[in-house]
Amino acid sequence: MSNITEIDSFLTTINTIQTNFSRYGYLIIFILGNIGSLLNILVLTRPNYLRNSCSSYILASTLPNLLIINIVILFRILATFDIDFTSKSRFFCKFQWYVSHSMTLLSRTYILLACIDRWAMTSTIVRRRAFARMKISMIIIPMAGIIWSLVSIHVLTGQKRIKGQCVLGSNSYAIFFNVYNTVLVGLVIPILMTGFGLVTIRNVKQLQSRVNHRAQIIHTIIINRANHPSAVNKKSYDYQLLFMVLVQIFVYILTNFPFVIHSIYVTITINCSKSSVQLAIENLALSIAYVLVITNFCTTFYIYILTSAKFRKDLKQLLLHNRFIDKLFGNGHNPQVGPRPITNGIT
Template identity: 30%
Template structure:
């Protein structure tokens, strides 16, 4: 039978193997997302692609900061946040922002698809408006997440053996529980679902009103919109499934903060929380693979760009090789 030491060793080994893999495949996937959505002629024409580009960028930043720091903390007992107060506050401030930014950009993408399904001429559907919304969303979460800077502090852990960076018990812990469940668990997923269903309704309405003179144009429009909308909706489902366990745990932790817990219960809860933190990292790394599996248009554009760039690189290598060969044998 395993002891607590065996469980700790297993968790450290598990983190040290899995988290680097998640960071690598997630970063590569985010880079490919940015390339496809910014270079593809079919996809870059949509203002929605701009939201997906910035969502991919923030996911990559999240993986290479938050996930990396968690790896150092769990696997190697390296935690600067427990030593420096400024780092403690900055870390959780960054976590709060980087958790919400990609979800907010996905929500904006869903809203973009909704307006697109109503009218191509809507003023919301432009790169200029999209950039403004992206910047405003960034500053919005910069302001909203200030509470992490104010309240997070370094304190003695529950077992009394070391220092940890954590939120104080009491009213703020209760607030954080409701903040987590309302913002992360309910509001943004609910809004994305509403706009997704409204968009589907509008697309169905278009299908029922097709006229012979416009059948090709409307079918093409519906196909393109559905391709991007399907990516967003499935990404939403993945997001909710993988984010919900951590959200529920934080809500539970806030509600049970005044309950006297044994050392074994504290160990089990912390152990479960550490394992749950892997799920948001997987979610951050999943977008490219979700898009690839759910959108034929995305796959076709990815294959086209892969062939195009590989051909260009091959031709460049051949050209320089010939130039070098010619130069070497020229007297």
């Protein structure tokens, strides 16, 4: 009798930890994610970034991030307060999982494309560098959205509402989904990101080596700096974006690793009988792993703030210059406080 009481007490403790961890973890991600995504949009829509193909992929990834934060995470927050739409409605069950799966893959794809773009930009082969153009990114961005929207349709048929729970419909589909998701998210995308990242770093080193051995190139850069500062700034933005993307790849791999390990474990043991204690521990591990995965979609802005001096500078200028007030008055100054002072020609 005492053993049963101890087990019940242990299960209650585990469930409480899981609920609180999920609730407050998701709340923090929800708040920081929305703030970061909106500030990301404000900075990346500035002229210096809008002309860059790499930043267009990063900007495109903000939309699926916002959908994940405001649909998937919001549903999960409500579930911790016993307001679970996915367990009460077949539509919300399938809709939430479809958005979660398709937008997660789409966001990661855009970051992968940003990495490929940096690889092409740093290549010594002209035909490869042609890929790093706005014209190309404007074609690929909607194409990627259409592809993942169609590929993810299988989630609508595989996800079911069984006994008041929104779960994978059968063991066979669960095995398929876990293997497919693990291979795609845990192997294919990280390997491609890492591969293109390493090759890009090699390209940058080769370019720097060539510059160091060619005095004429150095002389040209000095002249350009004096006569064409915008060209130098563009190059600087290119390399800042490269570093931002590489750090984001590292964070992606680090935060996805626990989820991949958990998916492999669940797939291997899916037909094994498990005790209530084992199931409770697995659910807690899944909650922790999933929260780590979701942080990918709210940390983009904060990664850029930490890794890019230019990004911080642009954000500071954006906030201090009160662009919204300027647009309201339409003449670049506030009539209540007089004309705005000139700040070294920066508008």
